Amino acid sequence: MKKSCLIVTLLLCLTILPGCVEKKVIDDVNIATGIGIDKSEKQFLGSIMIPVFKPDKSFGNFTFKAKGKVIRDLVSEMQKKASQPIVSGSLDIALFGEDVAREGLINTLDVFLRDPSVGARVQLAVVNGKAIDIFKGKYGDRGNAQYLTQLLEHNMEQQNLPLTNLHRFLAAFYQKGMDPYLPMLKKSSRNLVTISGLALFKDEKLVDILHENKMYYFKLLVDHHTLGVVKVKEAHGESTVKSIGLKKNIRLKGRNPYTFSIKIKLKGDLTEHQERILEKGEIREIENKLAQQISKECKMLIEEFQRKNIDPVGFGHFAKTRTRNFDYKKWNEEYKNAKFEVSADVKLIGHGVVE
Amino acid sequence: MIKKNFPNGANMANLFKSVKRLLKRKFTLDEQKDHQSGPEKREHRKDQAEDWEKELTKSKDYQKSYYFNQKSGKKFTLTYLSTLVEEKVMDNNAVPPLLEGEFHHIDDVKKLLPLADVELSSSFKDIPEKLLKGSVMLTLEGDKVFAFISSPKQIVRSVSAPEIEFSVVGPKEAFVEPIDQNINMIRKRLPLKELIIEQFIVGKLSLTKVCVLYIEGVTNKEIINTVKQRISDLDKDEIADSSYFTQMISDNGNSPFPQLLDTERPDRVSSSLVEGKVVILVDGSPHALIGPTSLTEFFNSFEDYFLNWILATFIRLIRLFSVIFSIMVTPLYVAVVTYHYQMIPKDLLITLVTSRRVVPFPPILEVLFLEVTIELLREAGARLPTKVGQTIGIVGGIVLGTASVEAGLTSNVLLILIALAALASFTTPVYQMSNTIRILRFPFLIMAELWGLVGITIAFCFLLTHLLRLTSLGLPFMEPIFPLRLRDFKDALFRLPFKSQAKRPQYLRTDDPIRFSKKKANKKKDIDE
Numbered sequence: 026m027k028k029s030c031l032i033v034t035l036l037l038c039l040t041i042l043p044g045c046v047e048k049k050v051i052d053d054v055n056i057a058t059g060i061g062i063d064k065s066e067k068q069f070l071g072s073i074m075i076p077v078f079k080p081d082k083s084f085g086n087f088t089f090k091a092k093g094k095v096i097r098d099l100v101s102e103m104q105k106k107a108s109q110p111i112v113s114g115s116l117d118i119a120l121f122g123e124d125v126a127r128e129g130l131i132n133t134l135d136v137f138l139r140d141p142s143v144g145a146r147v148q149l150a151v152v153n154g155k156a157i158d159i160f161k162g163k164y165g166d167r168g169n170a171q172y173l174t175q176l177l178e179h180n181m182e183q184q185n186l187p188l189t190n191l192h193r194f195l196a197a198f199y200q201k202g203m204d205p206y207l208p209m210l211k212k213s214s215r216n217l218v219t220i221s222g223l224a225l226f227k228d229e230k231l232v233d234i235l236h237e238n239k240m241y242y243f244k245l246l247v248d249h250h251t252l253g254v255v256k257v258k259e260a261h262g263e264s265t266v267k268s269i270g271l272k273k274n275i276r277l278k279g280r281n282p283y284t285f286s287i288k289i290k291l292k293g294d295l296t297e298h299q300e301r302i303l304e305k306g307e308i309r310e311i312e313n314k315l316a317q318q319i320s321k322e323c324k325m326l327i328e329e330f331q332r333k334n335i336d337p338v339g340f341g342h343f344a345k346t347r348t349r350n351f352d353y354k355k356w357n358e359e360y361k362n363a364k365f366e367v368s369a370d371v372k373l374i375g376h377g378v379v380e
Numbered sequence: 381m382i383k384k385n386f387p388n389g390a391n392m393a394n395l396f397k398s399v400k401r402l403l404k405r406k407f408t409l410d411e412q413k414d415h416q417s418g419p420e421k422r423e424h425r426k427d428q429a430e431d432w433e434k435e436l437t438k439s440k441d442y443q444k445s446y447y448f449n450q451k452s453g454k455k456f457t458l459t460y461l462s463t464l465v466e467e468k469v470m471d472n473n474a475v476p477p478l479l480e481g482e483f484h485h486i487d488d489v490k491k492l493l494p495l496a497d498v499e500l501s502s503s504f505k506d507i508p509e510k511l512l513k514g515s516v517m518l519t520l521e522g523d524k525v526f527a528f529i530s531s532p533k534q535i536v537r538s539v540s541a542p543e544i545e546f547s548v549v550g551p552k553e554a555f556v557e558p559i560d561q562n563i564n565m566i567r568k569r570l571p572l573k574e575l576i577i578e579q580f581i582v583g584k585l586s587l588t589k590v591c592v593l594y595i596e597g598v599t600n601k602e603i604i605n606t607v608k609q610r611i612s613d614l615d616k617d618e619i620a621d622s623s624y625f626t627q628m629i630s631d632n633g634n635s636p637f638p639q640l641l642d643t644e645r646p647d648r649v650s651s652s653l654v655e656g657k658v659v660i661l662v663d664g665s666p667h668a669l670i671g672p673t674s675l676t677e678f679f680n681s682f683e684d685y686f687l688n689w690i691l692a693t694f695i696r697l698i699r700l701f702s703v704i705f706s707i708m709v710t711p712l713y714v715a716v717v718t719y720h721y722q723m724i725p726k727d728l729l730i731t732l733v734t735s736r737r738v739v740p741f742p743p744i745l746e747v748l749f750l751e752v753t754i755e756l757l758r759e760a761g762a763r764l765p766t767k768v769g770q771t772i773g774i775v776g777g778i779v780l781g782t783a784s785v786e787a788g789l790t791s792n793v794l795l796i797l798i799a800l801a802a803l804a805s806f807t808t809p810v811y812q813m814s815n816t817i818r819i820l821r822f823p824f825l826i827m828a829e830l831w832g833l834v835g836i837t838i839a840f841c842f843l844l845t846h847l848l849r850l851t852s853l854g855l856p857f858m859e860p861i862f863p864l865r866l867r868d869f870k871d872a873l874f875r876l877p878f879k880s881q882a883k884r885p886q887y888l889r890t891d892d893p894i895r896f897s898k899k900k901a902n903k904k905k906d907i908d909e
Contacts, residue, residue, distance in 0.1 A: 043830040050743060051721045052736040056729070078733040114722035115729075142722055171726050 055111045058170030061156030062133055063122035068092045069133075071099035072157045073111060076168040084168035088160045096136045114142035117170040118177070119149050119191075120156035120210065126224060126231035131198065137191060145192035148177050151224040151231060153211040164216050173218065177208055180220055185240040185253040187223070198229060201353050202341020206247075209234060227335045235326075242322040245271065245289055246338050254296070259314040261307055262299030266315055266373065269293055277347045283363040285340060289319060291369065295376035303376065312371045319369035327365045336360065432507050436461075447475070449483040455521040456483070464514040469531045474516070486523045497530035536561060542644050544811050547683035554644040559589055559663035562646070566593065566659075569650040574598070580611050588619040589663040593649075598656045600889045603672060606853050607658050622665035626812070631851045636819055638812040639852040641670040641677055648682040656890035658853070672853040672888065674860070676872040679703060681809035684875045692875040700873060702804035707821050709801045710747050711828035711836050713794060717743045719832030735791035744829040746790050750798045751825070753780060755818065758802075859887040 059074035070092050077085035089111065091102035104111055119137070121130060130149075137143045150173070152159055165172035180186035189207055197205035204226050211221035223235040223243060235243055241253045251271045257264050270292035278284040295303075295311065330336060334357070341360060345351040436442045441463040447456055456478065458470070473494055481492040490498050499515075502525045511517060514532025539561075542554035555562045563577060574596045582590050590611060594604050610629040619625075622642060630639035640660075643649060644667050649659050652670045660669040679699045684692040716723050717732065724732060739746055757776035761769045781799070785792045801821070808814035820843070827835030850857035860868035865886050870876040882898035884890045 039830065046719065046831055046834075048718055048742075049721055050736075051717050051724065051729070052733050052739075054721065056721060058726070076729075078730050078737070080734060080737075082730055082734050084730065112721065115724075115726070117726065144722070167727070 049110075049112055049114075053109055055107050055109050056115045057111050057113050058115055058117045058168065059120065059160065059173065060113075060116060060118075061120040061122075061152075061160055062096070062125050063155045063157055064124040064128070065092060068094055069096065069099060069125070070157060071096065071103070072160050073100075073103055074160050074170055075111070076170065083166065084171075086160070086163060086169045088157070090157065096133055112142070113140060116143050116147050117174040119147055120152050120159060120173075121149070121207075122152055122156050123154065123224075123231065126151045126207075126226075129229040130194075130226075131229040134191070134195065138195065143191075145190070147191040148174050149189065149191055149194055150177065150208045150210045153209055153221050159210065159212050159218060162212060162216050162218070164218060173210070176218060176220070180208075183252050185237070185244055186220060187240070187244040187247050197337075197339070198226075200339065200342055202336060202343075202345055202356060203339035204228065204335045204337050206235075206243075206337045225330075225333070225335050225337055227333070232335055233329075233333050239322065239326060242319065242326055243337075245273070245291075245319065246287070246323055246326065249273075255315065255318075257311055257315045257318060259307075259310050261304060261310075264298040264311055265296045266293040266311070266371075267296045269374075275343060277344055278366070279364075280344075280348060283340075283344055283359055284366070285343075285363065286366045287323065287368070289323070289367070289369040291315075291319070291371045292374050293371060295373050298376075308373055308376065312373055316369040316371045319371070320367040323367045323369070324365060327367070331361055331363065334361065432504060436508065436511065447479060449478065450480055451482050452484045454483060457519050458516050459511065459519070460516040461511055461514075464512070464533055465516055466514075466531045466533045470516060470529075474529055474531070478518075483520070486518075486520045486525050486527055489518060489527045489529075493529065499528045499530070500525050501528060502526070534558075539565070545643060545645050545648070545682060545809060547681065547686065550683060550686040551645070551647045553646060555646060555666040555668060557664050557666055559591060559661055562661055562666075562668070563591065563593075565646040566650055566653075569646060570595075570653060575653065578608065580608075582611060582614050582616065583619040584615075584617045586618040586620070590619070590625075591661040593653060593659040593661065595653050595656070598654070598884075598890050598892050599658055600656065600891060603658055603853055603855075603888070607660065607671065611660070619662060620664070622660065622662040622667045622669050623812075625660055625662060625669055631853065632849075635846065635850055636816045637675070637847070637850060637857070638678070638810075638816065639671070639673065639850065639857065641673040641810060642667040642812060643670060643682070643810075644668075645682055651682075651685070654895070656884045656888040656892075672851075672855040673857075674852065674855075674872070674887070675847060675857055676861070678810045678813040679808060680871075680875070683809075689875050689877040696873060696875060699807045699809070702807045703817060706801045706804035706817055707824060708836070709797050710751060710794075710821060711824035711839075712833075713797055714743045714747050714825060715828040715832040715836055718829065732791075732793055735793045738788040739791050740788070743794075744825065746794060747798075747825060750784075750790050750794060751821070753784075754798060754802050758818075855887055863887075 055075045057073045058076055061072040061074070063070040063072070070090065073089045075087045075089065077087050079085055089103040089106055091099045091106075093099040093102055100111065100113075116137075119133075121133070125133070134149075137147065159173070160169060163169065165175075167175075177186065177189075181188045186208055187206070189205075194205045194207065197203045206226060207224045208220055209222045209224045210218050213219045220237060222237045223240055224231050225233040225235055241255045244251050244253055245268075249271075251268055254265055254267050257266055268291050272290040274286075274288040274290075276286045276288075278286050293315075295308070327338070330338070340363065341353065341356050344356065345353070439461070441461045442459075443462045444457055444459045447458065448454070449456065458475075460470075477492045477494070478489075482488060483492060486500065489500075499510075501510075506528075507517060507526075510528045510530075513530070515528040515530045518527040518529060520526075536558060537556045539553045539556055541552040545554075553565065555565065567575065572595060576594055576596050578592045580590045580592070582588050592604070592607055592611065607629070611625075614628060616624070616628070626638055626640045626642060627633060632639065641652075646668075649668045649670065653659055657670050657672065660671070662669075680696060681699075684696060687695070717736065721729075736743075741749070753776070757772060757780075760776075761772045764772060777799075781795055784790045785795055805814055805817045808817060823842075824836060824839045827839040829835070831838065847858050848856075848862055856863060859865060860872050867883070868885050868887060870880050871885070879898065879902055882895055884893050884895055886893075
C-alpha cells in the first residue's frame with residue numbers, strides 16, 4: 026500500500042509537474058545581451074541587442090526598438106516584433122543615455138532587480154549621447170555586447186577604470202552616506218567606443234562627469250586594489266608609472282569638524298622615462314613628485330565632491346561606522362565643512378626591465 | 381567442450397536426492413530396506429537392477445562391454461559412460477590386468493589394478509551416481525558385489541591471459557572453468573593451512589560445486605557465516621555461472637549496482653583473501669566473486685597495485701572523474717540547453733547555437749537518438765565475433781556519426797560529448813559496473829528534460845540514497861565515504877604506498893587487523909648500514 030502510494034505520487038509528479046517549468050531551448054529564444062535606454066521626448070526609447078549567430082560561426086547584431094513610458098511595456102512591445110521570445114537571462118550590459126541618467130536610473134534598474142534571471146554582474150554604463158547610437162555600430166567580431174563588456178572589464182582589471190557593475194551600483198545606492206558612479210562611454214567612430222570618463226551620481230541622478238584624466242586618482246580612492254597607469258613630470262622629463270600595489274588607510278581624526286586622514290601607500294613600476302637613462306637619485310625624485318601629485322589631485326577631487334555634495338568614496342558611511350549616534354541629516358551639512366588630509370607614499374620597486 | 385566431472389567428495393544425500401528426481405524413480409523407504417534384506421526379495425531387487433539401466437541405455441554414450449578372464453574363464457562386464465571416462469586409462473591400465481590376472485573373485489580387483497580409486501559396493505542406488513561421476517562399473521559373473529573404478533575424463537582448458545581485466549604489467553593468468561584448476565591457482569599463491577575451502581552443492585539438476593574460500597583467523601566469522609548461509613539457502617535447478625550468485629545472494633537483488641565483485645584474476649582473488657574477504661568460486665565459471673565490496677572498489681583495477689602509488693592514485697582519480705563525467709555530461713547538456721541558457725559562456729553560445737540550429741528535434745530527442753545509437757553499437761559489437769565487431773565500430777563511429785551531423789539530425793557538439801561519455805564509461809575496470817553506468821544516465825536524462833538542473837539534483841539525491849542504503853554482505857557499500865572512515869581511504873579513491881597499507885580495511889572488521897609491521901616496512905636496510 027505504502028509502496029503503491031509512493032509510486033502514484035512519483036508518477037503524478039513526473040507527469041504533472043514538468044508543466045510548471047518553462048522551456049527555453051537556446052536556439053529557440055532571442056538572447057538579449059545588451060539593453061539601452063534613451064529618452065525620446067517624454068517617453069523612454071528602449072533598444073535590445075540580440076546577437077545573430079550566422080552559420081559560418083560569426084556574429085551579427087540585431088536591435089529591437091520600442092517606445093514606451095514603462096520599461097516592462099517596452100519589452101512587451103519588442104516581443105511583438107520578435108519571432109522568438111526575447112529572454113534577458115544572459116544580459117551583459119545595460120547602457121543609459123545621459124539624459125536618462127540625469128533623471129534617475131533606479132526605476133529602470135528596478136526591472137533588473139526584480140528579474141532573478143538577470144545576474145548581479147551586469148555592466149552598467151552611461152552613454153555620452155544616445156545609447157541606441159552605440160548599438161548601431163559593429164564592434165569586434167564577437168558581437169557588440171561582448172565587445173562592450175570586455176572593453177569595460179579589461180579597463181577595470183588593468184587600467185584606470187574603477188570597478189562597477191549592477192551589484193556595486195545598487196549597493197552604493199542603497200547605502201546611506203555613499204553615492205554610486207558608473208563609467209561613461211562615447212562612440213568615437215563607426216566601429217570604436219571609448220571610455221570618456223566617469224559619471225558621478227547623487228543618489229540615482231547623474232550630477233557630474235569626471236574627466237578620464239582624473240580616473241586614476243579616483244580609483245585610488247575608491248578601489249581596494251588597483252592596477253593603473255599614471256604620468257609624472259619632473260625636471261628630467263616625463264615618465265609613466267604603473268602601480269602594482271596599493272595600501273590605503275582612511276582614519277577619522279576628529280568629529281568637529283569631521284577630519285579624515287587618507288594615507289595612500291603605492292608600489293609601482295617605472296614603465297617609461299623620457300630620457301633613456303635615469304640619473305642618480307632620479308628614482309627618488311619621481312617617487313616624491315608622484316606622491317605630491319597623488320595627494321594634491323586626490324585632495325582636489327574630494328574637495329570637488331564636497332562642492333557638488335556627492336560622496337562616491339563613502340566618507341559618510343565610513344564616519345558612521347566609527348561614530349556612535351551618527352546622524353545622516355546633520356552629516357549632509359557637516360560633509361561640506363569636513364577636512365581631509367591626504368598623504369601619499371610612493372615606492373618604485375621596479376625599473377629597467379618592465380612588464 | 382568442457383564436461384563437468386563429479387569427484388567423490390560430493391554431498392551424497394543431495395546427489396542421491398537429485399538423481400532420484402532426475403530418474404523419476406520411486407525409492408521408498410521399504411525398498412531401501414530391501415537392499416539390505418535377505419534373498420527372499422531378490423525378485424524385487426532384480427527389477428531395480430534393470431531399472432537403473434532404463435534411462436541410461438537411451439543415451440548414446442552408455443557403454444557395456446563383456447570380457448572373459450583368461451585364467452579363471454569368468455565373464456565380467458564393464459559399464460560406463462564413454463564421454464565421462466578416460467578410455468585410454470581403461471584400455472592401458474585396467475583392462476589388460478583384468479584379462480590376464482588371477483581374477484576369481486571381485487575382491488581381487490584391488491590387487492589386480494594399479495589404479496588407486498577402486499571402490500566395492502553392493503548398493504544399486506550408487507550406480508547411476510557413480511557412473512555419472514566418471515566411474516567404470518565392474519561386475520563379475522555370479523558376484524553380487526560390484527566394483528567402481530574411478531577414472532574420470534579431465535578436459536582442461538589451458539590457462540590464458542585475462543581478457544576483461546587485462547593489465548600491461550603483472551601476472552597474465554586468468555581463471556578457467558574447472559573449479560579444481562582455479563583452486564589450484566589460488567592455493568599456489570597462498571600456501572596456507574589457514575586457507576579454508578568449503579564446498580557446497582547448489583542446483584537440483586546441475587549439482588554445481590560451489591566453494592567458499594577464506595582465511596581462518598583473518599576473515600570475520602560473521603561474513604563467512606552470512607555467505608555460507610545464503611548459499612545453503614539457495615534453491616535453484618541450475619547454476620550456469622558465478623554471475624547467477626551475484627544476482628541471487630547479493631543483499632539487494634533489485635539494485636542495478638553489483639554488490640559482489642567478480643574477477644578473473646587469481647592475483648586479485650588472493651590479495652582479497654589476504655585483506656580479509658570471502659571469495660566464492662563456482663564450478664564451470666571462470667569468474668570468482670569477492671565480497672564484501674564497496675563502491676570504490678569497482679573503479680579500482682588490479683593493475684593499480686603494480687604501478688607506483690602516485691601514478692595509481694592519478695589513474696584512479698581519472699577513472700572517478702570519467703565515471704561522473706560519463707553519467708552527467710549528456711543530462712547536463714539537455715538541462716543547460718533546454719532550461720539554463722544563462723549558464724553558457726558567451727563565447728560558447730555561438731558554437732552551441734550554430735550547431736543546434738539545424739537540428740529539428742528538441743535536445744532530449746537528439747540526445748536519446750544518439751545515446752540509443754551508441755547502445756546499439758555496443759550491443760551489436762558485443763554480439764558479433766571480434767573481426768566483424770571492428771567493422772561495426774567503423775560503421776557506427778565514423779559513418780553514422782558524421783552522416784547524422786551532416787544530415788542535420790544531431791548537433792556536432794553533442795556528438796563529441798556522447799563519444800566522450802562513451803569513452804569515459806569504458807575506463808571502468810569491472811565490466812558489471814560499466815554496464816550499470818551505461819544505464820544510469822537514462823533516468824538522469826529524463827529528469828534533466830523534465831526539470832533541468834533541479835531534476836538532475838533530484839535524480840542524484842535518489843541515486844545517493846540508494847547507494848547509501850546498499851550493503852554488500854551486510855557491510856555498507858559506500859564505505860569509506862559513508863560511513864566516513866578516513867583510514868580506509870588509503871586504498872579506496874587513492875592508492876597510497878604499501879608502507880601505509882599495513883592494516884586491513886577497517887570496515888571488514890577482520891580478526892587480525894594487522895597485515896605487517898609498519899615499522900619494519902619503513903626501515904630500509906642498506907648493505908652499508
